Amino acid sequence: MVKQEKIMKKAGRKEAVSIKLAGFPGGADGFELVARFCYNNGRVLLCPSNLPVLHCAAVFLEMTEEVCACNLLAQAEAFVNGLCYWTWGDVLTAVRSCEPFAAAADSSGLLERLISALFSKITATPETPTAAASAACGGGMGTPNRSSSSCSSSPDTVGFGRSSSSATKTPESMRPCAGREWWFDDMTSLSPPTIEKVMRVLGCYGVENKNLILTRFLLHYLRAATRRPPALCEGEREGAAALAGLADTAVHGVALVGGTAFSCRGLFWVLRIVSAVGLSRECRHKLERLMGLMLDQATLDDLLVSGDDGGVYDVNLVMRLVRVFVASEEEADAPSQRMRKVGRLVDKYLGEISPDHGLKVSKFLAVAESLPDSARDCYDGVYRALDIYLESHPVLSLEERTTLCRCLNYEKLTLEACKDLAKNRRIPPGVAVQALASQQCKLHISEPGPGAAAPATKERRPDPSACSQSQTPRRRVARRATRSVDLGGCRGGGGDDDEKELLRLNLQRMQSRVVELERACKEMKGQMSKMAKGKSFSFGAGAASCHQTGGRGLPRLC
Incomplete structure (x- = not known):
């Protein structure tokens, strides 16, 4: 603690003694205050700003009554x-003055006494301290303005104003009353280790946090800490660790009250x-589980959380929340309205993240x-999102595009x-055939019987425009809502029977073209094998091959 060193001065060869006090509270400034006390016949002007350093220095130097009456510690x-x-x-x-030598102030018990006095003022003061009371003692911080930022900084739907029965477990002497948030902004000036203390x-x-008011304060403090410059916000390793501990403490308090105080x-x-x-x-798992159980109350803007794994949005977070929600709804026999609401929300989310070039095929699926x-x-919303994804990722292979279409029903x-899908050049032809075939089967099922009336058929058919527009992403509603698509190049406006007949003809035409293409490819492979055996690649052989295939080129698929 105290080191003595002999230094030989070259001039005059005189010896000088220097004393080093390692870990002295307040450093050189603290030692100067103690020296002034000693050279002023034991008199010093004490105030809240210099009390901590003088108290800790007196403990450090053991300036007790045993050495001298009315010593500094007394x-x-x-x-x-x-x-x-x-x-x-x-x-x-005084609490802020303890931060440079927090370890010494904590070991002497001074910091704990100051913190207890701090919250005694909070519980005893019904309103903001008046300016007259602050000016009476001098050197005060002035009048803290009543802060509404603790409420206005959070969304209106957070519900911070609600009370919680869990808050009653805090001792009455230390329990802040609801609505007394005037001290939030003043406390944000303290360092993270001090708030942890x-x-x-x-x-x-930690897990002992059962007070809603203190949870609100921690969230307010952490929000202010994230807005500071990095050097001041994180500080040294101790400050960063203290912030992480405060974040865990806040989450424990949030998880305790759950949906009763937070939307x-x-x-x-x-x-x-x-x-x-x-x-x-x-x-994180505890907080995400609480969020997943309330996912049906979320909006698209809520899900658009910035990602940190190379993507624009945190897709993994949304997937975890959906898994929690689905697991909670698995016990239901029939799909509930909450499940359908989440389905529409996920379709909108897909349409929003589809243009992201960093979104992989596996993540989209x-x-x-x-x-x-x-x-x-x-499934119109899923198809619209798929179309946006294919348009934003034009380099996908045929296999990848076919795999993407697996998510469609x-x-x-x-x-x-379905007609738009069949006409879409980005959709693989095999997928288009499957979609049209399933649509044809659905039309066969929906056809009326011999004794059924035509109006009954119309009642059983869903309204395609209403369903598709409700599932369409926001950015493509205006462009897609008024678009009329037809496979044959003409509009099927001649009634339901004409539209069904046109769809059947187009399906048969596409199937025949696929069969014709397969037959032509098979014949070409046979001719190529014959030419390879005869080692003849002359023009005449090519002409004969063309003659055998009927003198025509490969048919167009669409």
């Missing part, structure tokens, strides 16, 4: 005993805040297939969407 203790007469600003200034003193750190949008807001400072895997088939009454496509 005077500092007498000043601390008057904490009940200090103003809010005085106590906050505050939560430990109150017995609300689904509020939970997404919490996730964005705590993810910016670091969150343990256990707390995973999101589209994360819901059971019963969650969607119509052709029987749940409307007639308009």
Whole structure:
């Protein structure tokens, strides 16, 4: 702690002694204050700003009554005993002054006494401290303005104003009353290790956090910490670790009250805040489970969380939330309205993330297939998202495009969407044939019997325009809603029978072309094998081959 070194001065060969005090509270400034006390006959002007350093220095140097009467430690203790007469600003200034030597202030017990006095002021002061009270003691921080940022900073749907029965488990002497958030902004000036010490003193750190008001304060503090410059926000390794611990503490408090105090949008807001400072895997799982159970209350804007794995959006998060929701709904025999609502939400999300060039085929399929088939009454929304994805990724191979179409249920496509799919050049031909075949089967099933009336058929048919427009992504509604598609190049407006007949003819025409193409390819392979055996590739052989195939080229597929 104290080192003595002899230094030989070259000039005059005189010896000088230097004393180094390692870990002295306050460094050179603290030592200067102690020296002034000693050279001023034991008199010093104590105030909230210099009390912590003088108190810790007196403990460090053991300046007790045993050495001298009315020593520095006795005077500092007498000043601390008057904490009940200090103003809010005085106590906050003293707590902030302890931060450079927090370990010494903590070991001496001074920091804990100041924190207890700080929250005693919060519980005892019904309103913001007045300016007169702050000016009476001098050197205070002034009047803290009543802060509404703690409420306005969060979304209106967060529901911070609601009370929770779990908050009653905090001791009455330390329990802040609801609505007294004037101290939130003042407390954000403290460092993360100091806030961690505050939560430990109150017995609300980690899993022990059962106070809604303190949870609100932690979220407000973490939000302010993320807006500071990186050097001030993270600080040293100790500060970054303290922020991560505070984030876990806030999540434990949020998970305790759950949906009674936080809406689904509020939970997404919490996730964005705590993810910016670091969150343990256990707390993330707890928060995501709570969000997944309320996924039917989410909106598209809530799901658009920025990604950190190379993509624009965090697709893995949405997939985890959908899995939690589906697992909670598996016990139901029939698909509920909540499941259908999530199905429409996922279709909109697919349409929004499809233009992302960093979105892989496997990720797109995973999101589209994360819901059971019963969650969607119509697959037009999935097809529109698929069309956007294929348009944004033109370099996909035929195999990849065929794999992508696996997420479609052709029987749940409307007639308009099915005709658009068959005409779409980005869709593989085999997929188009399957879609038209399933549509033809659906038309056969929906045909009326001999004694059935025509109006009954119209009642059984779903409204394709209403279904497709409800499932269409926002950016393509205006372009797709008024588009009329026809496979044969003409409009099928001559009634239901004409439209069915046209669809059958187009399907038969496409099937015959596929068969014709396969036959021509088979004949060409035979001719190539014959030419390879005879080692003859003359023009005459090519002409004979053309004559054997009927003198015509390969047929067009579409």
